[in-house]
Amino acid sequence: MNRTLSAEEIAQAVETLADAIRTRTEGKPIALVGIRSRGDEVAERLCNLLADEDRELDLGILDISLYRDDFEHLHENPKLQESDIPFTVDGAHIILVDDVLFTGRTIRAALDALSDWGRPGRVELAALIDRGHREMPIQPDYVGLVLETNRLDHVYVSLENTDGKDFIEVVEPGSK
Ligand SMILES: O=P(O)(O)OC[C@H]1O[C@H](OP(=O)(O)OP(=O)(O)O)[C@H](O)[C@@H]1O
Ligand SMILES: O=c1cc[nH]c(=O)[nH]1
Helix, strand or coil: CCEEECHHHHHHHHHHHHHHHHHHHCCCCEEEEEECCCHHHHHHHHHHHHCCCCCCEEEEEECCHHHCCCHHHCCCCCCCCCCECCCCCCCCEEEEEEEEECCCHHHHHHHHHHHCCCCCCEEEEEEEEECCCCCCCCCCCEEEEECCCCCCCEEEEECHHHHCCCEEEEECCCCC
């Protein structure tokens, strides 16, 4: 059966992420880097929740399209958007942020993309949803919500600024 998560459940998951980051980084300087698309919106929400603290908090956006391991199989004119990292990556404590963590291939690509910007001191990973089924040795440091899914399910994330409305749907194959 398909499962839907509400805007309130998404807000709670973002709060969970922010609380864990706040606790574990203890006021030290950090930079949140959201992965397009939707990871950027999650990173922005986290930044708003963490912004009232007395510490350096940077925000950046990473487009990983050119670094995907299936890039050659994508359609001829993939939509490329710019990355925007307005701080010094060398030595920084960076927290990559994405909406869904599934196989881990996007994060592998993001680490590759990030290395073009410099050599961070530390990189961690925050995922709003961990739906399991990893194909790479990549695990999150911070998780908003763990969703039990079957390998062939699809987790659709819709966020207000990107898509107009907050909801998440876990869709079983053949049911839509
Ligand atoms: O762990 P993975 O198997 O890589 O899957 C997770 C990725 O899948 C989705 O992105 P998608 O590739 O659908 O692109 P989009 O965010 O631009 O829609 C999602 O936003 C994650 O970035
Ligand atoms: O279910 C999935 C798989 C990859 N990316 C998503 O956003 N959802």
